[in-house]
Amino acid sequence: MEPKSDHPEPLRKVMHEWRVTEPLPPRFQEGVWRKIQQAESSATPATTTTLWSAFQAWLASVLPRPAVAVAYVAVLFAVGTASGYWQARSQTTRSHEQWGTRYVQAVDPYQKPRLSP
Numbered sequence: 001m002e003p004k005s006d007h008p009e010p011l012r013k014v015m016h017e018w019r020v021t022e023p024l025p026p027r028f029q030e031g032v033w034r035k036i037q038q039a040e041s042s043a044t045p046a047t048t049t050t051l052w053s054a055f056q057a058w059l060a061s062v063l064p065r066p067a068v069a070v071a072y073v074a075v076l077f078a079v080g081t082a083s084g085y086w087q088a089r090s091q092t093t094r095s096h097e098q099w100g101t102r103y104v105q106a107v108d109p110y111q112k113p114r115l116s117p
Contacts, residue, residue, distance in 0.1 A: 025031075062068050104111050 063072065
């Protein structure tokens with residue numbers, strides 16, 4: 001059973017009988033790819049007003065490549081992890097100092113807390 005289509009029966013018959021006998025012009029595929037590249041390059045703005053917009057344009061042209069996208073995500077992940085580690089370490093040090101001061105004050109309330117250098 002043939003799939004149902006929106007085309008009337010005579011048109012479907014003609015489409016099934018239609019055969020292309022002319023060969024493609026020489027270097028046809030190269031010409032198609034050249035036109036695609038020209039269309040893509042003309043679609044991106046040639047002049048950028050700020051460094052940020054230039055970076056955004058570069059990123060938009062480079063990120064569709066899978067290897068670059070994976071590297072970009074890996075760098076962002078590494079920077080985020082390092083930043084989180086640094087911040088957690090700083091917070092832990094500060095907490096330990098506060099706990100030490102509180103302990104000394106709990107044991108001897110008249111003891112003056114030691115100031116951190």
